[in-house]
Amino acid sequence: MVDGERIDGVWCHIWRRDQMGRGYYLDDLTVFADGLITCGERTDLDGLAKKLETGRWAVTDPEIPPPPAPPSKWEARYSEPLTPESFVLEVGDRIEELSGRPTAGQRCWVAIRQYEQQPTEPTRELLRAAYLAVPAHLRVYVLGDMDLQDRPLRILLTDFGEAVDGDGPVATAEMHQGALDYFARVSKAVQDEQERQAVRYADDPAERGRPALVSHATVYPQGWPDEPGLFMLRNDYPAPFEFAGGAYASVQHGYWALSAADASDRSRIRDAASGSEAHELGGRAARRSDWPEVRLAVMAGLLRAKFTQHPELAQVLLSTGDARISYTGFEDSPFWRDVPDDRGRNWMGRLLELTRSELLAQQLLLT
CATH class of the missing domain: 1.10.357.40 (YbiA-like)
Known part of the structure; x- marks a missing residue:
């Protein structure tokens, strides 16, 4: 509570270095809608990046070696590894979400819709920038598809004649069209669900109710x-x-x-x-x-x-x-x-x- 106003927040675990030099221990990092970040002390997004850079805080246990890279980026079924840089992007995203502003994932979907309506090279570059703005370790989840993950996006963003992810299939016009067809099906499914929901929730109040x-x-x-x-x-x-x-x-x-x-x-x-x-x-x-x-x-x-x-x-x-x-x-x-x-x-x-x-x-x- 700040001046009588409730400031929403979320938390996650993070590793903190012991001030006595005895290694790291697990602690709670809390992020608030106004940009405040707490974990034993107060800081902000820039402060978080500096603490991660200096090793005072860590996003994974520093005593455990990182997992080996997958033999194939295209065949990999799990997300890219969590890094300090991608974690800072995720925390920034949570601040946006708590403040009621669009997240990187939501902005990516806006760029997808723009490219659907106008599939040109400039809109594809805007889509590429929006996709890369999503924290790397969360990109596989951006489409909400457990089976295809973010592959349709990776295909669209690969130039013709280039291998998707460097070791996947070579991108063709047919593959691009297949990805566009995929998004068209998703859009149709979302529209159908919105129409069904409008019928089911026909008596839902259209205006906000009174405060408690x-x-x-x-x-x-x-x-x-x-x-x-x-x-x-x-x-x-x-x-x-x-x-x-x-x-x-x-x-x-x-x-x-x-x-x-x-x-x-x-x-x-x-x-x-x-x-x-x-x-x-x-x-x-x-x-x-x-x-x-x-x-x-x-x-x-x-x-x-x-x-x-x-x-x-x-x-x-x-x-x-x-x-x-x-x-x-x-x-x-x-x-x-x-x-x-x-x-x-x-x-x-x-x-x-x-x-x-x-x-x-x-x-x-x-x-």
């Missing part, structure tokens, strides 16, 4: 405000309603009362002076044996009752539009709230979104 709405835990020592604001999304907000034959002062009262196995505990929780007190009493009471199976359904029913029986609160919830609701706080378990790790399930936020959809559907049916 965060519902924070709210404390009002002097009492809740009279005007309902977004704090009314909280389960402890006092909004009396009836549900399943009982009357509850808030969703918190209803949830914890219905979770209790003993009738006397249910009564004490229902009559608690506040939502936080109901939570405290409910957390100490023995739970119903079937509670793990029914708690989501109960919470959904409580929210439905709260908002349908309080139209003014329903309007506040509806005013959030299609925004994702992130329900945060400290008192509820990660099952219910949004936690910044993989423990947070945010079920409260999800159920609020479901309730909002039901309220909107009910409004539409009544009009």
